[in-house]
Amino acid sequence: MSKTIIDTNFNFPNQKSVYKGKVREVYNIDNNLLVMIATDRLSAFDVVMPKGIPYKGQILNQIATKFMSQTEDLVPNWLIATPDPNVAVGHLCKPFKVEMVIRGYMSGHAAREYKTGKRLLCGVPLPEGMKENDKFPEPIITPATKAEMGDHDEDISRKDILKRGIVSEADYLVLEDYTRKLFQRGTEIAASRGLILVDTKYEFGKTKDGKIVLIDEIHTPDSSRYFYADGYQERQDKNEPQKQLSKEFVRQWLIANNFQGLQGQTVPVMSDEYIDTVSERYIELYENIMGEQFVKADVTNIQERIKTNVETYLAKANF
Incomplete structure (x- = not known):
């Protein structure tokens, strides 16, 4: 099986809809909960790269959820649980249309x-x-x-x-x-x-x-x-x-290879060797930002792992 997850097509119990962003895929459960899956997709200059980056989704999800725990005394957040290394579950919210x-x-x-x-x-x-x-x-x-x-x-x-x-x-x-x-x-x-x-x-x-x-x-x-x-x-x-x-090092690599997401430009091919270096950089990012060692999740079958963990959580959740 692939060691990256670049797309999902789950059908969870009481699922109402799914929204697919550049990196995350968000499943609406019973118009009450959101199941947010961080994929291994890489986006730069508002363009999604053709290949996924091993462990990137896990890294993003774990940094985000841990920082939410470390800031919830200042600002309330949407998070309820993290049933899988790539998954966050939280309250259904209507997003503001500004970043x-x-x-x-x-x-x-x-x-x-x-x-x-x-x-x-x-x-x-x-x-x-x-x-x-x-x-x-x-x-x-x-x-x-x-x-x-x-x-x-x-x-x-x-x-x-x-x-x-x-x-x-x-x-x-x-x-x-x-x-x-x-x-x-x-x-x-x-x-x-x-x-x-x-x-x-x-x-x-x-x-x-x-x-x-x-x-x-x-x-x-x-x-x-x-x-x-x-x-x-x-x-x-x-x-x-x-x-x-x-992620600026990726943007700089793309610029050096004549790509900035402009019309008519072609996304340069990332070799498997370069993909591996990007993955290693993301792990370095995690360990420096979080001050702890990164523990790689089992990637034998990421889709099945996520499906099992989310369905187990939803079956036990009492919302």
């Missing part, structure tokens, strides 16, 4: 925009005289929303979110507050492990009783960028690239 991106440093998308001469990102003014990977005076929130056509993320300002009625002002103030609190906690946890949390994104939803909760993922290498703290300032002073833990 709350928060940046502590001039990196990634922000740096690329800055280099083109832009000094306003999502309505937030950017200081003059910054160079790539410099720290912002204060973290900035630069939201994104899905384009009306397709799944591409678009920058959007707070003003436009409110003007277009995407989120009410009262709710948006809560989203901003939760975003800053989560980023501060994530920054503290990262620092305790010799890392810098550079930027990240959070997604939120509303439960049936109207409570705003954190959903999806938190502080994973797919949603976040980390630098090693040791040597950060020295590398900045020498104008050297930062040593980082994130």
